[in-house]
Amino acid sequence: MKILVPVKRVVDYNVKVRVKSDGTGVETAGVKMSMNPFDEIGVEEAVRLKEKGVATEIIAVSLGVAACAETIRTALAMGADRGILVESDADLQPLAVAKLLKAIADKEQPGLIILGKQAIDDDMSATGQMLAALLGWSQGTFASELTVDGGNLTVKREVDGGMETIVLTLPSIVTTDLRLNEPRYASLPNIMKARKKPIETVKPEELGVDVTPRLTVVSVAEPPKRQAGVKVGSVAELVAKLKTEAKVI
Numbered sequence: 001m002k003i004l005v006p007v008k009r010v011v012d013y014n015v016k017v018r019v020k021s022d023g024t025g026v027e028t029a030g031v032k033m034s035m036n037p038f039d040e041i042g043v044e045e046a047v048r049l050k051e052k053g054v055a056t057e058i059i060a061v062s063l064g065v066a067a068c069a070e071t072i073r074t075a076l077a078m079g080a081d082r083g084i085l086v087e088s089d090a091d092l093q094p095l096a097v098a099k100l101l102k103a104i105a106d107k108e109q110p111g112l113i114i115l116g117k118q119a120i121d122d123d124m125s126a127t128g129q130m131l132a133a134l135l136g137w138s139q140g141t142f143a144s145e146l147t148v149d150g151g152n153l154t155v156k157r158e159v160d161g162g163m164e165t166i167v168l169t170l171p172s173i174v175t176t177d178l179r180l181n182e183p184r185y186a187s188l189p190n191i192m193k194a195r196k197k198p199i200e201t202v203k204p205e206e207l208g209v210d211v212t213p214r215l216t217v218v219s220v221a222e223p224p225k226r227q228a229g230v231k232v233g234s235v236a237e238l239v240a241k242l243k244t245e246a247k248v249i
């Protein structure tokens with residue numbers, strides 16, 4: 001079984017994001033970029049399935065500017081076999097990404113596609129679900145455990161009331177939650193090996209997908225600054241403040 005793992009290049013999660021002065025988005029120039037953390041979990045899960053003999057090939061796909069090839073290299077160093085870069089300078093929104101991934105899935109015929117539950121830059125949490133709908137495949141979102149047994153896939157997912165277990169018929173879409181696994185660090189020899197692994201580059205037009213944005217960002221703003229706290233001298237003073245100032249009791 002082939003596994004397709006979409007990996008998005010996003011602002012590194014350790015970077016304190018700054019809003020552009022014209023309020024059109026977040027500053028990315030000169031900022032450290034990395035693989036979306038939920039996608040690292042996706043790559044790790046795919047590699048574990050290959051180590052168990054369930055998967056035969058792992059294809060890492062990234063969509064965006066040419067530098068997304070670096071994100072694919074990271075996936076290759078973690079254990080993916082080859083990469084596909086869908087190169088575009090356009091603002092690729094979830095529906096366009098889902099359509100492009102569908103075109104790749106139609107060609108590659110994977111048994112499983114593992115996406116992140118959300119990209120930490122746009123927090124859309126939409127691409128996996130849209131892709132499942134476009135392909136007409138079963139989906140197990142926010143997976144915190146995953147087992148493949150023949151043609152079935154068992155997914156445990158955290159829901160409000162506890163854990164839900166669902167059984168899907170392959171081919172399926174899975175989106176990863178934080179507890180699914182702890183991704184490995186790529187070793188130096190594997191980073192060297194990854195340099196020789198192939199990355200194919202395609203353009204959205206070649207996949208027959210119109211990527212024109214459908215959503216308009218009206219404005220992006222920093223959250224309001226938190227006000228400094230105060231120290232209270234006694235429990236009585238705290239209770240008084242909660243009653244008269246915060247008015248919460």
Ligand code: AMP
Pocket residue numbers: 006007008009036038039061062063064092094097114115116117118119120122123124125126127128
């Ligand atoms: P989102 O719906 O934008 O929150 O993204 C959910 C998941 O879709 C991500 O964790 C990725 O697995 C995948 N994805 C979204 N955009 C891209 C992209 N440009 N390149 C690769 N994967 C993507």
